[in-house]
Amino acid sequence: MDYRISVLFRAIPLLMGAVSAALGGYVLSHAPGPTARVAGLVLVFLAAICLCLFATAATIIRQLIGRYTASDHWLYPSLGFAVSGFTMGYGLWLIATGPRPPPDFVAGHVIFGVSMICTCVSCVATSSTRFTLITENSALPEGAPARSPAPFGPSTVRALLVLPALAALATWVWAFVLLAGGGGGAADGRFTAGHVMIGLALVCTCLIGLVASILRQVQNTYTPRERTLWPGSAAFLGGIGIVWGLIVIAAHTRSAQLSAGFVVIGLGLICWSILSKVLLLALVWRRTAPLANRVPLIPVGTALLCLFLAGFLFESADSAVIVAARVLIGLGAICFSLFSIVSILESGTGDSADREGEAEGSGTADCP
Template sequence: MNYRISVLFRAIPVLMGAVSAALGGYVLAHASGPSARVAGLVLVFLSAICLCLFATAATIIRQLINRYTALDRIMYPVFGFAVSGVTIGYGLSLLTETPRPPPDFVAGHVVLGVGMICVCVSSVATASTRFVQITKNSALPEGSPPLSPAPFTPLTVRTLLALPALASLVTWAWAIVLLAGGGGGLPNGRFTAGHVMVGLALVCTCLIGLVASILRQIQNTYAPRDRVLWPPAAAALGAIGIVWGLIVIAVHTRPAQLACAYVLIGLGLICWSILSKVLLLALVWRRTAPLANRVPLIPVGTALLCLFLSTFLFESADPSVVVAARVLVGLGGICFSLFSIVSILESGTSGGDSDGPASKAGGTRPPDDSGRVPS
């Protein structure tokens, strides 16, 4: 990977997070009404997902350009989980404050769900700490035994798989409670928060497949059933979110219901952006995939769809959907951040050269299994 391109790919998630946070701050400072507070807080904390994606991008890229150190192996996952903790903590603080303004009921649940996604993305970053092993394993013959000693211990593998599974379970349970009429708040607030939490749960569930794919390829336990399981599952989860949102639009007419339906569609598009990563890993594993370099176009398309939908909602005559239009800008930024990640995966799994300054100088060899760069 070209060094300058590697800098760009690491900058994209940070820039998208800055755009989302800046728009959120502007909405909080200059717009009025309860919907403005909800949209502003959600936009600010959608940037947390972008920061966790940056941690993932940096973890993989620094391995590809031969600059990965033992400190990097610890620093980037810890950074991601720290961002996750702050996001979850702020969401809980919104839900437990007294007295609690009605907008904070919806914003608190959404920020909490965003924190759950951050946990899943941070698990991806942690699983990617031995990413270069995927290329080595992919060169082995089909049916080769699992690596011994394994890059990750069985406890580490179970923990990394359990984190996104637990985050998904909590988000699904919370969404079901809200849609069943529990959890407090006004009926409209429960309806909106419940449906958005469903979309966030779909994203968390989608990320389970990504973590599992990375871990199993690193451990050399990726089987044919994984190739036919995880990509269709991610595609189905995205379709569920989009179809669910369209059904809400078709059946309900109240403003709050319309707004959450459009956000649900945007979260379905994020699932399809994650699909690009899962699909790429499946395509290039021990086979030639001439169209693999076209896979990064998927998150580009979903990002454009989010932004186009946001534009149409801004231009609509119904001011009640402006909150969805604002949030879709942040969701589009996340989709474009995922374009950066899938492009990095395509470069890493294709066995491309690392032509950063260090390699041009004849300098460093790839890091060993302990994360240290040999001298």
């Protein structure tokens, strides 16, 4: 990978995070009303996901350009987990502060769900600390034994798989508690927070497949069944998010419900952005995939859909709908950050394939 391109790919998540945080800060400072506080706080903390994606991008890129150090091995995953912890703490603080005004109740629950996504992305960064082994293992014949000694110990593998699973489970349970009428707060706040947390739980569940794909390819235990299991799961979960959002929109009786539906659609689009990474890893594993370089177009398309949808919603005079429009801009920034990650994966695997092709061509040319 060219060094200047590597700088660009690392800068994209940081720039997208800065856009989301700056818009959130502007909304908090200049927009009136309680709905502005919800949108502003959520936008500021959506930047935390972009920062965790930067940690993942830097972890992979520094390996590809040959500048990966022992400090990098710990620095970038630690950065992701630190951001996750801070985000979780702030969300819980908003929820626990009493009396809880409705904007803080909704924002606190959403920020807590965002911290669960940050935790899952940090597990992706940790799993990627041995990323270059994926191309080495992919060059081995089908049925080759697992790497020995294993790049990750059994306890580390279990922890990296269990942590995102627990994050997803916590988000699912909390969402259904809210929708069932528990958790305190007003009915409108529980409805909005519950449905948005459903979308956040879908994203966490998608990230389990990404962590598992990277781990198993690094360990050389990736199976043919997983080639369809993880991409299919991500596509299915994204579809659930979009359909769920459309149902909420169709059945809405209050503008707050309409806003929640559009946000869930945006989170479904993030699931499809994650699909691009899982799909690329499956496509290039031990086979040639001529269309693999088209996979980065998926997060570009989802980012544009989020921005176009936000543009339409900004034409509404309803302040609750404007919340969804603002949040969708932050979700579009996350989708574009995922474009950076999948482009890095495509570049790394593409470079490996090119080297193999050149070696085969050189060997043929030497034959008499």
